Amino acid sequence: MAASDTVPAVTLHAGTALRGWGGLGVPGREAQGEDLRALTEGVPTLSRGMGRSYGDASLPPPGVTAVVGTRRANRVISFDPDTGLLVAEAGLSLREIVDVFLPRGFFPPVSPGTWFVTLGGAVASDIHGKNHHVAGTFGAHVQWVVMRVASGDIVRCSRTEHPELFLATLGGMGLTGHVLEVAVTLQNVSSPWIWREAMKVPTFDALLDGLETSSDWEQTVAWIDTLATGRSFGRGVLMRGRWARPWEAPAHFPPAGIEPVVPFNAPSFLLNDWTVKAFNELYYHKQVFRNVVGPVTPRGWFTPLDAVHHWYRAYGRAGFTQHQSVIPRSAGREAVRTYCETLAAHGGTGFLCVIKDCGAEGDGLLSFPEPGMSVALDLPNTPDTPALVDLLNEMTIERGGRIYLTKDTFTRREHFEAMEAARLPRFRAVRDTWDPTHRIKSAMSVRLFGDEP
Ligand SMILES: Cc1cc2nc3c(=O)[nH]c(=O)nc-3n(C[C@H](O)[C@H](O)[C@H](O)COP(=O)(O)OP(=O)(O)OC[C@H]3O[C@@H](n4cnc5c(N)ncnc54)[C@H](O)[C@@H]3O)c2cc1C
Numbered sequence: 311m312a313a314s315d316t317v318p319a320v321t322l323h324a325g326t327a328l329r330g331w332g333g334l335g336v337p338g339r340e341a342q343g344e345d346l347r348a349l350t351e352g353v354p355t356l357s358r359g360m361g362r363s364y365g366d367a368s369l370p371p372p373g374v375t376a377v378v379g380t381r382r383a384n385r386v387i388s389f390d391p392d393t394g395l396l397v398a399e400a401g402l403s404l405r406e407i408v409d410v411f412l413p414r415g416f417f418p419p420v421s422p423g424t425w426f427v428t429l430g431g432a433v434a435s436d437i438h439g440k441n442h443h444v445a446g447t448f449g450a451h452v453q454w455v456v457m458r459v460a461s462g463d464i465v466r467c468s469r470t471e472h473p474e475l476f477l478a479t480l481g482g483m484g485l486t487g488h489v490l491e492v493a494v495t496l497q498n499v500s501s502p503w504i505w506r507e508a509m510k511v512p513t514f515d516a517l518l519d520g521l522e523t524s525s526d527w528e529q530t531v532a533w534i535d536t537l538a539t540g541r542s543f544g545r546g547v548l549m550r551g552r553w554a555r556p557w558e559a560p561a562h563f564p565p566a567g568i569e570p571v572v573p574f575n576a577p578s579f580l581l582n583d584w585t586v587k588a589f590n591e592l593y594y595h596k597q598v599f600r601n602v603v604g605p606v607t608p609r610g611w612f613t614p615l616d617a618v619h620h621w622y623r624a625y626g627r628a629g630f631t632q633h634q635s636v637i638p639r640s641a642g643r644e645a646v647r648t649y650c651e652t653l654a655a656h657g658g659t660g661f662l663c664v665i666k667d668c669g670a671e672g673d674g675l676l677s678f679p680e681p682g683m684s685v686a687l688d689l690p691n692t693p694d695t696p697a698l699v700d701l702l703n704e705m706t707i708e709r710g711g712r713i714y715l716t717k718d719t720f721t722r723r724e725h726f727e728a729m730e731a732a733r734l735p736r737f738r739a740v741r742d743t744w745d746p747t748h749r750i751k752s753a754m755s756v757r758l759f760g761d762e763p
Contacts, residue, residue, distance in 0.1 A: 320372050320753040322365075322719070324627045328377065332364040332719055333622055333629020334691070336753065340379025346399060349378050350458040350488040356752050357488045359428030360403060363435065364632050365719030366753035367483050372763040378488060380430050386410070387491065394496040395453065400430030400489045405616075407496070412608065413563065416496040417553075419451035421612040429492040435716040436481030436677040439612070440529035440551070443669035447677050448494070449480035456491040460745035464490070469673075478740040480674030483715055485755050486741055501559035504529075504611040506551035508602045514544020514647055518683070521548065521667045528552040529611075532665045536654045536687065543654065544647075546665075554605050564607035625690050632717040633702050634686035636668055636679060641709040646683045649705055653687055656698055663687040675737045676730070678714040686717070696720045703729070715754065726758045 322334035329335025340358060343349050350357070357378045358368040370377050380401035387397040394416055396407070404418050405425035411417065420432075420439045427437065436449040445451075454468035457479065465487075467476040479486045511517045517532050524530045527550040534546035609616065622630065637646050653663065664686045668679040678684075689695055699720040706713060712729040713721060727734060738759075741748070751761045 320366060320369065320756070322369075322753075324629055328358075328369055329361065330365045330367070330369065330719065331362050331622060332631045332691070333625065333627070334365070334719065336369050336375075338370055338375040338377065341376050342379040342382050344382050344385075346378070346380060346383040346401070346488070346490045347458070347464070349383075350490070351462070353458065353460055353462055353749055354378050354488075355750060357400070357430060357434075357484055359401065359431035359434075360426045362424055362427055362431065363716040364630075365717070366757065367435075367716055367718075368431075369753040371751050371753050371756045371761065380428055383490075384428075391416075394498055395493060396496050397491060397493045398429055399491055400428060400433075402429050403427060404429075404432065408608070411496060412499075412502050415498055415502075417499045417608070418448075419495060419497045420445055420448040421608075423613055424616050425609075425613050426616065429494065430484075430489040433480060433489055433492055434482060434484040435714075436672065436674040437716075438668070438679050440531045440549075440666065442679050443525055443530065443667055444528055445497075446669060447480070447672040447674065447679060449674045449677060450672055451495045452480065453493040453495065455479060455489050455493070457487040457489050459487040460747070460749045474740045475744055477673050478675045478737055480672065481677035481715075482675065482737065482741075483754060484752065485750055485759070486744060487750060499553045501554045501556050502564055502608065503554040503559035503605040504551045504608055505554040505558050506549060506602075506604070506606050506611055508547055508549045510545075510601075511548050512542070512545050514650065515643075517544055517546050517548060517665065518643060518646065521665065521683075524548070524550045525667070530667065534650065534663045534665055536650070536663045539654065544650065551606075551611055559605055564609065566609075625688075628691040630688050630690045631695060631699070631719040632686055632688050633699055634678075634684060634714040634717045635702065635706040635711050636682050636684045636714075637706070637709045637711045638680055638682040641682070641711070645709045646685070649685060649702075649709065652701070652705060653685070656701060675733060675740065676715070678712065678716075680712070682711065684714075686714075691719075700725070715758070718754070718758075721758065723758050723760060 326335040326337050328338040355370050355374045359380050361368055383399040383401035385399045389396050404427050407418055422437045432448045436447045438447045456466050458464055511520055529551040532546050532548045538545050666684045668684050671680040703725040707728045748761050755761045756763050
């Protein structure tokens, strides 16, 4: 099917009132308040956290203009320093958790590349981080959630109470109900600093070898320069880290640092192969030495992009999407290489291509990671982007992989169903049990799950 046949469920526009992180959105508003029970009483169509999902996951379906905005419901309900169990409202953000709990020696068990993520959003996307190969997804650390389900009832679910609802909610993109409260076990850390090693790697094989042989490090990730061709193809920077031991860490608490703002959308001509090539060259060569070792702040390690507010504006008014897929280990290394070669050949102009080895699959019915290599690349929105997403999705399906829904904007339903043929029926059955008429839905669920608009 040609790209022009890709019909989004909702027509997304640049810069409207409710938008995904990629910059496209719809007219609408958030109903906000501190009392999520009151806000969700009439079972509204969808909940939304900080809008850090890239596409239409947190946007309402056509004809609906209001969603529940959870951000102001951010109270800590209880915390047990002996077990690390935090119970909090769904609007509490990871950044607030870090601000309050890192000085006390605790940290979220899983950290994505931004801390502007609510607990509700972390559960609904079942987020993963650099420690996926040892810690699994966020959901692995969630003990229970309290939800408003489509019947209007408030239910608590866990691995022992309504387990099917609980597992469908981990990674269920908000489609099983409104999450009101989350109980999650925080990680007790040895210091508030990260000990990191960053290494330049000259080839693709060296990069994958590096990731595989670093699996005894708690955190690993690699950046690859997709614009380097020929013998330089696959060059990148391999980063591995762990919480610093007290004697390795500086004596002071990590400073907050300054957070500049990208003040306006960059003109589209600024983003082209030459500017991205220059960025990649700089990124690769800014590390003067082959290896850099030492303590860094958690903010610098986990969320370097949070340091620049509104950085998405660098992509201009048309915005961008991200294609993130996981290629299962069983498909073999060659499958990852040819996938990345195709990205390099067709990938258009995107700043960062991030590769991460994933560990065991979690128990969330639609959780993204599975054992294999996750490859994520930002793609600027152009008229050709849907066709490129089609191509990448076809390659992903061929390799037995899947995409990460929270980053997606352009995937077609038949591709999604092909990727998720084995898991989707169980998810659908749970959703149909708890919400037979699909009162709770999103623009994404109309596009990918076949919900009536
Ligand atoms: C710079 C950047 C880096 C990122 N890096 C990573 C990464 O490394 N790993 C990773 O896994 N993700 C990553 N993400 C994605 C991000 O973690 C997820 O999109 C996350 O879900 C965003 O949380 P949010 O609060 O903004 O939720 P939103 O974007 O507002 O919503 C996301 C989904 O959660 C649902 N939802 C939100 N709150 C509730 C609730 N209370 N009840 C029910 N459903 C709810 C929404 O309906 C929607 O389907 C990154 C995003 C950005 C912008």
